[in-house]
Amino acid sequence: MVKRVAIVGIGTTGFRPVTPDVSFRELIFEAARKAYSDAGIEPSEIGGFVTAAEDFLEGYSIADEYCPDQIGAVLKPTQTIPGDFLHALATGYMMIMTGAFKTVAIEAHSKASNVKTIDDMMGFALDPVYNRPLRETPHAIAGLEMTRYMFETCTSSEQCAKVVVKNRGNAMRNPYAAFAAELTEKDVLGSEPVSLPLHRLDIAQHADGAVVAVLADDQTAQALGGTPIWIDGIGWCTDTPTLEMRDWGEAAYARIAAEMAYRMAGIANPRGLVDFAEICDEYSYKELQHMEALKFCNRGEAADMLESGATSLQGELPVNISGGALGVGHLFEASGAHKILELVEQLRGHAGARQIPDVNIGLAQVWRGVPTATGAVAILSNM
């Protein structure tokens, strides 16, 4: 019987604002080839494949049909999840736990630079009958949430700006990151207003890139050698899509997804047990809101925790040491993929200049972006 599932290989292209030199197929092939070489396995030996993609992002209908070639999945069991990489990871985890698959490869990518009307596409996700006719920018959804979050928790715009300064600064140590920068709070608060309280620099910019991971059951992982990184917990959750009814202050979807993952991993005290975390910061305030949902602190205390330095590289619970979405880039369905990549590199001790010392347990959390209220959490360990 399968007891545990491990990540036994991972590969990436890194992340760049544009990738005009390669097609999405060539981009994904690079990540896949590196992942299979890292795992010491050929795709012909892999039992199943799960990709995460969304048709409107790809610009194809039935985009899942275009995934096999570049991941080596031709004439193999393959499926696509219309969600984040973490949803695909959860699916691969379950496939292996059934005992029917010894190995599963998971893929997600972003070719956001090829979508020329991203804001229109995001607006197209709003309810067409009673929301979209108002022609609000999709960023206004985040603006509404930021206002309510700051109101309920007594958090200020200056404190949210500190998230941007920290994460884009962290990205300076990450060779994969597309948007590393030395900024000040003044830069953030002085950038153009988008949908206040959101300024331009509060919003993560899109980047291109691909990540592929190989999962294996415990026996196969041990046989392959290397440093297996274990999936100890995974959870996912969606709130009502109705903008008029959802909880605007608290990220309930993240809290419940985390509770599911913590239960599975046997973690009762996250702040004491989680060594570091890569969490969704696609808008600056989201990092603070998500820290509270993940129970790293009580409600209303995330900004204090940030200002105390507890979430910095030297702090007790480093958050988004990779640079997060603000520093690495917003990767759409590959957002969770980048976070898992960072967890694996840190837990293997391969994170170079940004290596956090003595880490055993890492947490990855994603949100699917406006206008969704969907999130997922994964907890990985190297023990």
Place this chain on the structure above:
Amino acid sequence: MKLEDYELGGTHLRSSDFEKGKVLTTAWQPNLAYAWDNGVAIGRYLAELKEGRIVARVCHSCNRIMIPPRMFCELCFKPTDEWRYVKDTGTVNTFSVAHVNWDASRRGPKEPPLIPAVIEIDGASPGMGILHMLGGVSPNGITVGMRVEAVWKKPGERTGAITDILYFKPIRAAAAKSPRAAGKAKAGRKPAATRARSKR
């Protein structure tokens, strides 16, 4: 509660209600624009089409000559090894006679049907080639296994697109010598069909 109590109701509608505008609907025209990066393989493929040439990629592991070209072999899962020019002639693998346009509108009485076909290109591995249109031929005159050649746009009109080839037409000169085109369709059908899948 009875199951019927869970039915949310609504009003039964007649077509006249729609015609009189009594039924409200919401319409939206999405503004979606994409510019796909062609990448290394398809980028060169299109650049060569602009020059009136067809280029393939070769994998030295499985020895397939692939068209459309690709920078990686999906079966060997490694980078492909070299470029190779192939001919602009080939053999019809399969075809269809379309009496409707791509948007499903019916073609007019004076418009000839469109004939999409998969053409196995000479010089590429069996079963590989180009999905294109047949032209200069009556729908009744087409057979699987028929020999065809590309009809190109004039050099100055080419843009680096698959439409730089206007269509493929039967090779008339060869027709007189070819036993397949001389009415022995069955003889031509079999080899093309079996060759197409043999590599899998």
